[in-house]
Amino acid sequence: MFKDGKFHIIDGAMGSLLQTRGLKSGEKPELFILENPDILLDIHNEYAKYCDIVTTCTFGANRLKLGSSELVRKVINTAVSVAKKSNATAVALDIGPIGTMLEPIGTLKFEEAYDLFKEQVEAGEQAGADLVIIETVADLLEMKAAVLAVKENSSLPVIATMTFEADGRTFLGTDAKTAAVTLSSLGVDALGVNCSLGPDELKSVVSEMLDYSSVPVVVQPNAGLPSIENGNTVYKITSEAFANSCEYFADCGVSVFGGCCGTTPEHIKAVKQMLCNKTPVQRKIKKTTTFCSGRKTVELDGRNTLIIGERINPTGKKRLKEALREKDYGYVINEALSQEEFGADVLDVNAGLPEIDETQTLVSLVKEIQSVCALPLQIDSSDPKSVESAVRIYCGKPIINSVNGNKESMDSILPIVKKYGTGIVVLTLDENGIPETAEKRFEVAKRIVDKAVEMGIPKENILVDCLVLTVSTNQKAVRETLKAVTLVKEKLGVKTVLGVSNVSFGMPEREMINAAFLAEAFGAGLDMPILNPMSEKYREIINAHKVINNEDAGGKKFIELYAGKKKEEKRDNIHSLDIKEIIISGRKSLAYNTVSQMLETTDPLDVINNYFIPALDTVGDCFEKGTMFLPQLMASAQTVKNGFDAIKDHVGNTVATKGKIVLATVKGDIHDIGKNIVKMLLSNYGYDVIDLGKDVDPTVVADAVEQSGARLVGLSALMTTTVRAMKDTIDILRERGLECKVMVGGAVLNKEYADMVGADYYVSDATESAKTAAVVLGK
Amino acid sequence: MQNFIDEVIRYLGYGENVPDKEVIDTITEIKNNADLLLKPKSVYGTFGIGYFDFLSSDLSAHLKGAESIILFAATLGAESERLASYYQKTDIQKAVIFDAVCNALIEQYCDCICQEIADKLLKDNKYINTRFSPGYGDFSIEYQSLILDNLNAGRRIGLSVNQSSLLLPQKSVTAVIGVFDSPPEGKARGCDSCNMKESCKMKGESGCSKTANSIL
Known part of the structure; x- marks a missing residue:
């Protein structure tokens, strides 16, 4: 629908207009319109005087934000129906970001994101939307999930716009060129930028998109950067200034316009007037x-x-x-x-x-x-x-x-x-x-x-x-x-x-x-x-x-x-240093070569038992006594890890282990550095660590224990809100009658908490976990 | 810079001890890398009294006598997550140091923005007190999302929460600040109102890890 060689105009902001008509700060617009369809229709009609596409009031209408699929369908059905009653030529189903982060930073899986979007798309098409706008997205992968959800579950055209910062990248680091290349290749019907900053700050972002997008480019800026005063969000760019900036974009090759946060029917009216004597510029798209x-x-x-x-x-x-x-x-x-x-x-x-x-x-x-x-x-x-x-x-x-x-x-x-x-x-x-x-x-x-x-x-x-x-x-x-x-x-x-x-x-x-x-x-x-x-x-x-x-x-x-560089000379013989000394002093870069050399004459298991472990014990003792500190403990741990790399390269296989340990940061919790420290140290001591990662479902832990036969489980939780999940996990382990001991650790934990959740051991730091492993599995 | 490094050293659990030169060099290297790559962002706004102060009795006490409040959110951004992951996969010592550097950075950044706010308000003869974050005292961390929603923080600075009310990116802060007509009593928040007081290893020491989302 955007390849007709004409300009298209989309509407402006919805939320701020609803606020002037009774929506309270913090209240969900999607729920407000269920009670106030007349207000919604009024706003659509205000915009429809100047634009040909209105967007539905469904920005946050996903199951995660609204709580149920039923409510998602109800909101979308109402919002699309009302918009269709307006005088606009076309109604675009609006889809905003889910509101929580996808993996790897967050815990939402790609497929889960896809399913959330799919519900919205199906409801939107059923209700009669003419196209879909996916907007204000900062994560390119989330955008991909949404685009695929539209293309695989409907026959609607799709516009995809992302939000950029002053440095020309989204919050997740995607630049405009990358967004344009990826979205073009996914086959969207138009792509561009919305929200972000004011129009003037978007010039370089838009110009990159114009170079690399194989489809029409959309610009829907904010009316400048807002401030929040006494609970009200205030935007400062006037409709004239807004239209002036848009004129610049039109002359560069942008053919679809609209407004985001803080824009009003006045802004859209000014854009329409600005465009009335223009025709879209023929773009030069790079075919690299x-x-x-x-x-x-x-x-x-x-x-x-x-x-x-x-x-x-x-x-x-x-x-x-x-x-x-x-x-x-x-x-x-x-x-x-x-x-x-x-x-x-x-x-x-x-x-x-x-x-x-x-x-x-x-x-x-x-x-x-x-x-x-x-x-x-x-x-x-x-x-x-x-x-x-x-x-x-x-x-x-x-x-x-x-x-x-x-x-x-x-x-x-x-x-x-x-x-x-x-x-x-x-x-x-x-x-x-x-x-x-x-x-x-x-x-x-x-x-x-x-x-x-x-x-x-x-x-x-x-x-x-x-x-x-x-x-x-x-x-x-x-x-x-x-x-x-x-x-x-x-x-x-x-x-x-x-x-x-x-x-x-x-x-x-x-x-x-x-x-x-x-x-x-x-x-x-x-x-x-x-x-x-x-x-x-x-x-x-x-x-x-x-x-x-x-x-x-x-x-x-x-x-x-x-220029002027001779070949680096071979370093002096560094192997005169004892590996124990190297570990204790945490000289990470020396371990690999030293251990490789030792392996010519020494059995790998002897290297571990006679050198690695005594050195680690020394460091652990010093750490407990307070004569060595966490960075030193970690430098030693990394040194041993590098030594292990030499062993693995030498034997091309795992060396005999001292038993299996399952580690996980519990469901709902995303802090995993503590767990990773424990993992490193336990591996150093020769245990076979099965690391399940973060945000791990209790059943996944139980399954891993069942399959591996591990006799020790380490669970980490960092916040009071996630300690519950620790208890749930231990409960499942016990219910299934798995014969394993459980050690728990994490910032908010203490002995009492550990007892409360039913753990066998409370470990206050990584060296404690190694000691506990020695007790349960043997040294 | 020296103050910053001292702060990081305290977060790393050194107390009054002095780390060796190698550790200090690594801290400096990681701090420089963080300065280069991280783009901290914040958003705040003023709100009337009577809307948020009832959420917890400790928060009410913090806001007692305030004429309005400021909701505040700040984050080191998604790159901090990526770098943390990078260090955890390549060098665990650097990962631990990076974590402490981030804790110090987000505190420093929040202090800096709050100072700007204070300077601005001072022109109208108004004063602010300290940041009070979800997780302090009986102010449940479940209120994180309320603060974020009111600031539109997802759109403005890319900050969100997961189902357990943990901030994403992790190195982030949300807080409520009181605005007063006269300088508020300078009562610093002590360990007693902290939800980590039972297990904190730095309790009672100067410069504990104050971030609501701190890790070690």
Whole structure:
């Protein structure tokens, strides 16, 4: 409805007008209108004089805020019915943010958010809404849940607008470009900005959106920044000033206008008058290749290179396999963060291990990585179910790796690419295998690209991988790959990727061959190599290539990196220091190498029992005596953790443990640093800790104890309001007759509370928990 | 800066002891990183007396004689959550220090905003007293959402609560402040009104962790 080349005007604020007609501060507008439909109709009609779309009074009409699905339906039904009686051309069902935060910061799950929105959408369409406006959202993932809820449960057009701060980002750190890229790719009908600041402060946000949005851009600002005086919220921007700012936006290319907090029919009237002699400006939309996380967009503009980090792939990696089996996502996150540090622009994520549940693992990896790492992800799997599950909960616009020329692959993967607007890696192979010649590979690529484009997948989202074969078994084929890259790029006009490292398989000095191949591939037109960014040889080629390719302007970065720098000399022999001393003094960076060296002559279990544990005991004693303090205790704990990493890398497996312990921060509670400290220390002592995380349902704790047979459970609760959940959890453990002891801790707890909730032990700090574990499970 | 670091050191449980240089360097490094990445935000507004003061007897006592009240909310923002998670997954010592740095930062930030409010009101010969937060005395933390709703804090500063009335992001404060026609009696809030008094390890020491949502 917004592609008609005309301006559209949406109404202004509802809440503040209701307040002038009897809504009290703190009262829910959604409930007020149930009693006062006439007032609501009046306001809609006031606006309808100047706008063509009115929005329903349903901003907070979700089950979480209203308490029941029944009330949600009642409010939405009333609000839409009243709006439809007005003189407006179209009625937009208004959907605001849920009002509590989604994971990982909050505890609301993506699927729960989706279900809340779904109820609203279904009720809205039934009541006769003509379109949906999702507005004032700060979390891109919450917005994605809402957009999917609209698209999957109705046939209504959808406008998606987000709220930005003075720094050009939402509260959760999404910038305007990222919002525009993600929402465009999800297929909304218009996108933009609402609420936020006054119109003048939104200029840069709007201009980025105009560059990157493939659909019309909407602007609905506030009437400036409000102040609250004697319970009344006061806005200061006049209708004339408001319209003047909107004129600026109209001249830049914005075609849908409206007002948010503090705007009145006067503001909308002024906008209408301002627009009456104008026609929308033809926009210049950038057709570059873009991918993003929730906080960062990377872009191929035809002149630059992007590096895809390959390390999160268990194939041939003992330690990563073990980490995935054990759900030790901390290890994976560190792999992600170090690749980011070494210059990766995108991270490939693969969880393909025969003995694990790929879908669930891939989803967990995506959630965990995107909670701390800002790089866009490439979801690497051939299983359509895993791909879709991971892409669905991904915040941003990911790449899917991959589709090939097999009918089955195209039929299952391309619809996902289309629906979620992701990037896609196209492999030049089909049911007949990998063609030998460059021309044949080009043909396969063309067939897949044509099909994708026919389905409506933009060419910019397509990356072709011409497949690297190993030089040791297929020497002639390597050249064909390079030729194919050039062909595909020139004739199909798409970008290219290549997994580089495979080329040297079976050869000595693999990095040497990899580096030479990478340089040649760049020459052939490679845009995105998939490689290990930790390899210095690769980095040298990449950094040099960026100078030659005129990406690194003036060679500035290159000079910074290499001018006047000699190779770092090997450090002195640090291993003269005893590991016990290293632990006690908390010298985290020395542990890994020292322990690695010890393992050449010492059994891993001896390292733990004869060195780690006595050192930890010493630190624990000092902590209790008050001669050492929490940061020192934690430095020692981290040092032991780093030592354990060396052991795990050495044996590629877990060492024999001293028993299992289930840990959780209880339902409703989100503070988990205390629990994480305890976890670290207990792992240090050699216990196998099953960490269930925060906000853990009592039954989940009981299930974990049942499945693992753990004989000790640690529960953490930090607030008086969540201590109840501690009791509920212990009650369930007892009801099921599970033979486990329970220790509890947390800021508001004490011995009496612990007794009250039925715990066996109260632990006042992490060292206490280690002592309790020794009592229950043995040292 | 030195005062700030001293405050962090107290939150870390050092009492009168002096940490070694490495710990102080780490505190400084983390504080600098926090200054760079965190964007604290606040929102406040004035409200008439008679609407909020009846919520708890301790709050009523705090507001006794006030001519109006200020509702106040502040947060270190979502990035504080992300950084906390980052440190917890990469270095537990830094995680612990970051937590203490955040507690000190949010207090410092609230003090700073409240000073601005006080300066503004002083021009009209009005005075404010200290912040009284849900969780103090019998002022239930379940009132967090009432304060947030009245300030429209979700929209204004991205602050919300979960079903257990815990603030999200965690490093946040809500409070009620009294506005007076004459300087209120300078009675600092003591440990007796604190809901952590039973288990607090810093009870009786100067500079306890005063944040309603504090952790360690």
